[in-house]
């Protein structure tokens with residue numbers, strides 16, 4: 246078990262308590278230091294009250310008094326303690342107080358890595374108490390205590406700086422990062438292409454969120470780059486050298502959900518012939534990416550919520566979870582999540598937990614559909630074709646790199662891209678396969694683009710608004726239509742159907758069929 250260590254300033258009331266029980270020489274020294282006319286008061290002072298409670302293994306006391314007074318105080322306290330002498334000329338000067346407190350806390354944290362920190366707020370000036378709260382709620386997570394009438398009690402401060410203040414901070418312009426962005430690409434975001442306002446705003450927000458250990462919820466239609474952004478956030482965070490573990494929440498079979506996330510012990514269930522780590526343990530020190538969060542079934546939502554609530558006094562990424570059939574485990578995991586579902590609506594209809602939504606939605610980044618990104622398609626097409634060329638060249642000796650003609654880029658710019666960047670990428674792969682020469686012409690794209698060039702169907706896009714029109718229900722109808730078409734065309738083979746729909750996993754298709762209540766009989770596949 247970790248040791249509970251107390252940190253506190255020694256205040257005037259602590260010195261006075263000692264002086265009341267000490268020699269005249271000590272008493273005079275205290276009166277001179279405090280500039281009090283008489284000692285007055287009763288009691289043992291806050292530090293001794295706290296230390297005498299026996300709740301702490303050791304006390305670390307910060308003091309700006311003379312060496313002699315510190316020695317006298319330590320002796321009088323009579324309990325294990327260390328006095329840290331600091332240079333502090335004005336205890337009401339916030340800058341001086343934060344410099345001293347931060348230095349001592351940093352040294353203590355380096356020395357006692359596994360300790361549980363407890364801060365006593367009572368001794369000292371209001372500036373000292375305020376700085377303790379700021380440090381204990383951010384850099385050096387701690388529990389807080391105060392004394393009153395000779396008793397000590399925990400002071401619960403129901404305010405999470407990281408969760409409540411950071412989102413506001415991040416919305417405000419961050420001059421430093423904006424300067425960096427203007428000077429060149431932000432580290433980790435090199436693979437993300439896009440100069441439109443919407444993408445630049447998303448990149449700016451993601452870059453600012455990346456350097457802080459906060460949860461980020463990525464929203465946007467399928468194929469808009471949510472996973473690409475999640476990887477970029479990980480790569481530009483301090484966790485970049487540790488694992489990035491993606492988990493598709495909608496794609497884990499029901500009976501394996503808990504084991505997949507939290508691991509299982511040997512013999513935990515039939516077939517568990519050895520211990521296996523889950524996603525949280527695998528992501529220790531790094532980032533866990535919960536993809537398709539909106540497809541997460543209710544039972545898994547409860548388990549996730551439990552693991553995502555850091556215990557009191559621990560940092561925001563401290564996770565405690567139960568391995569199936571095993572002991573409780575801890576891991577240091579930053580969580581990013583993504584969904585293309587409208588979660589506030591899902592909360593209203595009871596299919597998504599509100600508390601889980603707020604846990605994961607500290608920072609929200611919405612990625613725009615490709616159709617709304619002014620003039621971005623040619624830029625993206627060049628970048629994606631570059632990737633396709635590199636992949637093909639690696640496996641095909643003699644492969645000739647292809648480029649797009651101006652007319653081809655114009656054609657691509659006119660497409661509505663309902664499947665967003667992923668659809669554009671698929672079109673380019675097809676075109677690269679089908680084109681013999683070095684240049685992909687508009688004509689070569691016609692087949693590859695297919696329906697994309699001609700819109701997604703007039704009626705669907707021109708539906709009259711108002712009069713009970715509901716965009717989500719309407720889009721679900723469109724989705725249903727395509728899911729059924731793909732299932733028919735693939736003769737009921739979900740893996741093939743999901744490829745036709747441009748989905749990464751067939752389990753995503755299965756989850757959507759379930760969610761939309763699509764009835765798919767075995768016979769429906771035959772013509």
Ligand SMILES: Nc1ncnc2c1ncn2[C@@H]1O[C@H](COP(=O)(O)OP(=O)(O)OP(=O)(O)O)[C@@H](O)[C@H]1O
Nearest residue numbers: 436437438439466467468469470471472473666667
């Ligand atoms: N801005 C971008 N720059 C470069 N590549 C991008 C960008 N956005 C998306 N891509 C590429 O498009 C493809 C689809 O992106 P990604 O998988 O991140 O989408 P997604 O929103 O997570 O999709 P889904 O919701 O279906 O999981 C990937 O190959 C990705 O690399």
